[in-house]
Amino acid sequence: MTTVSSPATPETHPSPLQALRTLRADGRLAERWPDVAPLLAELASTGAETDLRRAGSVLSQVDRAQVLAARPETETAVVAVTGHSTLGSLGAPLAAEFGRHGLLVETRLSDFDAYQRDLRDTGSPVYAADVDLALCVLDPQLLLDELGSPWQAEDLADAARRKLAELERLAAGFTEHSGAALVLNTVPLPRAVTHQLVDHESRAHAGVAWREFNSGLLRLALAHPRVHVIDLDPLVAAGTPLNDPRMAAYAKAALGDDLLARYAREVAHVARMLRGRTKKVLVVDADNTLWDGVLGDDGPDGIAAATTFRGEAFGTFQRLVRQLGSQGVLLAVSSKNDHDNVVQVLREHPDMVLREADFARVNANWQPKDANLQDIARRLNLGVDSFVFVDDSPFECGLVAGSLPQVAVVRLDDEPALHVEKLLADGWFDTPRLTAEDRARAAQYRTEAERAGLLESAGSQEEYLSRLGVRVTLAPATAGDIDRVAQLSLRTNQFNLTTVRLQAADVAERLADDSHLVLVVRSADRFGDNGVVGVVFAQRDGEELRVDNMLLSCRVFARGIEQTAVAALLAHARATGATRVTASYRPTKKNKNVREFWPSQGFTTTHTADDEVRFRHHLDDLPAVPDHVHLDSALEGSTR
Structure with missing residues (x-):
């Protein structure tokens, strides 16, 4: 008798959600935290929004301290949430969406309808020093609660103007007293509001008032660099329901779970952008x-x-x-x-x-x-x-x-x-503002082929650099440079000596402080103008000039530009009475190649630790500008 074996069962792999649940059940989620982002990316690619939320519920139970103990390199974020209605269901999607980008998020949810108190009181949780993002979640009831019964279109217009003025004051106060980003949102207009008015003329007036309110919110982002406004109208237009009417009535959840999940995705995009993780x-x-x-x-x-x-x-x-x-x-x-x-x-x-x-x-x-x-x-x-x-x-x-x-x-x-x-769907290329360098980037990279051709035809690196005709301009940054300087601070990783990230508002504050020196480095050569390619942040303290950070775009490495900038900076320091210049290097996974940069410029090491190396230059023997570089510097003490 012949026995026929059944066909082998194909090997099955657990779904990303099952894998996360297994890691949690086995107590391995903290040590396996680097696996979370790929699992969530796979889950998001399938469009399984409900499963992504469930994954967020799993991540919401992660012990932050355990993750950091097992994986101290983990990038974290603290998000304070306040608003006008019930927002308890926001925690899980925030955990999932931040986790997709490798961020371990701690969400701190305030009380129901506490946004006015929270934003007015500088001692409230949204003003805590470790908060990265403060979310003030707005909803239609914010305006509707201001109306009497019955009401007319003019009443809605008055309420919208009052509420917008209040939010403008609250936003201005927050940006004055907090270094965190404030995230607001536009408010979708429900049909149930406009159609309480039976005449079309009144509906038109109400629609105009509501949209002017939203336009005013969007203008807040233009007025305050630390304010970001998420426009919910495109999310609703894409088919996401505003809410579940039953939950809105009984649980005061004016925004539905689906919309809050999409909102959480947009918030994670803002957080990723603010950390300079924009794709290029x-x-x-x-x-x-x-x-x-x-x-x-x-x-x-x-x-x-x-x-x-x-x-x-x-x-x-x-x-x-x-x-x-x-x-x-x-x-x-x-x-x-x-x-x-x-x-x-x-x-x-x-x-x-x-x-x-x-x-x-x-x-x-x-x-x-x-x-x-x-x-x-x-x-x-x-x-x-x-x-x-x-x-x-x-x-x-x-x-x-x-x-x-x-x-x-x-x-x-x-x-x-x-x-x-x-x-x-994921706003991978989102950036706070476009600069002239952004618009010219593609053309600049295309000229790299011409530079490569020159390099191949040159007999040596020295001949190549001599024929390239490098020109460097070093000058104090102006207001027109703020966006580009912030962009370099946020997005430069390889030649970034301390990786201190500065938003546009931070750069503006340094420009306004006479003790700070913010220098922009521009470069050009025979093939064209590269624009602003580097920044030096320094601060004067008596006879010491402390270099807080130095950055250089990877497009212009190995052309003598960084050496030229340092030579000019040191000459300026000595000419203006400084007796020493100090600097530091903080290692990351991506800036290892510049660990020896300061010693190569004549700096001596004064302190070494795992997280920071410090250096000092006594200005007795200054480095020279490389022979192949033409320097045009507005700094006192520059000789070329």
């Missing part, structure tokens, strides 16, 4: 991502990004990619195709919105895509943690997510009409 590079696949079809199988005539229904959707996606590129996002292609064929399509195909010149790098070959991303990173001199990778292949997305977890992976499917929504 968008790497896109080609086949069935940039265009409909497979170039190798269908040929150039068989692919489309226009002229067909599906092709039009791909064309819309290309316009989005180009729009992002116009705002400083570097674009690159990683495609399993023959290079010449892809380049020919980008140059000549009539459907293409994007052209070869739009991309800083086109990697079309048959290498694994994780290796391709690493190659692009090397050629752009950027870390892969600044990359967003977009592909329609589950295999390629899984490969990159598994081998390069620092890369943000956007998984597309076979519905091109959803490509735009998927790419924009």
Whole structure:
């Protein structure tokens, strides 16, 4: 008798939510905290919003102290929450959304309807020194509670003006007394409000008043650098319900769980942005991502990004990619195709919105895509943690997510009409403000190919630098430099000697303080102007000039720019009566290459610890400006 064995059961892997629950049940969640972000990223990529909230509930039970004891390098955030209605369900989505970005969040929820007291009283929890973000969650009832019964459109307009003036005062007071960011939100207009008015004229007046209230809130973000306003209207327009009427009536939950979950995602984007973790590079696949079809199988005539229904959707996606590129996002292609064929399509195909010149790098070959991303990173001199990778292949997305977890992976499917929504879902490229350097970044990176050609033709590094014609300008920062200086402080990781992050408001405060010196470093060469590429923060204390930090863009490494800036700074210090200059280095995972920078400039080590090394220069023997650099400095004591 022959026994027929049953087929082997395929190996099954636990879902991300199951994996998190198992880690918690086994007591290993603290020690395995680095695994949390990839698990949540996988969960978010499936669109399982309910499971993401459940994962947040698991994370809400994590002991913060245990995580920090097991993983002291863990990045943390403290979020204070106040508002007008019931907000208890906000904690879980905040834990999940912050966890997606590797942040261990502590959420401190205030009492019901306590926002006025909390924002007025500088001793309240929202003013605690360790708070990073203070959320003041606004809802429609904020205005409706101001109305009598019955009411008219004019009453609503009066209430909106009063409430806006109150919020303006509260925001101004908060920014004056706290270093944290204040997060407000616009308030969606419920149909149940406008349709209490039976005449269309009154409805129009009410709609205008409500929208002017929201416009005033948005203007607060323009007036105060520490205020951020999340616009809830786009979330409601995307189909997220304002609330559950039953919960609004019985539990005073004026904003529903779904909307609060989407709001939490936007808050996490703000937190990520404020920590300088904005992505810089968008790497896109080609086949069935940039265009409909497979170039190798269908040929150039068989692919489309226009002229067909599906092709039009791909064309819309290309316009989005180009729009992002116009705002400083570097674009690159990683495609399993023959290079010449892809380049020919980008140059000549009539459907293409994007052209070869739009991309800083086109990697079309048959290498694994994780290796391709690493190659692009090397050629752009950027870390892969600044990359967003977009592909329609589950295999390629899984490969990159598994081998390069620092890369943000956007998984597309076979519905091109959803490509735009998927790419924009997480605001990977959000930045407080665009600068002139942002808009010129793509062109600046394209000139790197010309510099590389000069380097290859030169007989030595010295000949290359001599022929490059480096020019450095060093000058005190002005009000017009604030946004760019803050951007460098937030986003520079490799040449960042202390990694002290400064927002625009912090930079403005230093500019207004005569004891502080904020110097901007500009560079140019024979191939063009690089703009503001570096910053020096220093502070005068009697005969000592203390360098608080120095930053330099990775685009201009190894050209003598940093040595030139230090030589000019030291000469200025001696010329203005200083007897010593002190500086420090605080190690991170990304700035190890500049550990010996200060000693290389003649500084001696005065203190060494795991978290900080301190240095001193006595100004008796000053370093010279490199021979190949032309220095134009407005500082006293500069000789070149």
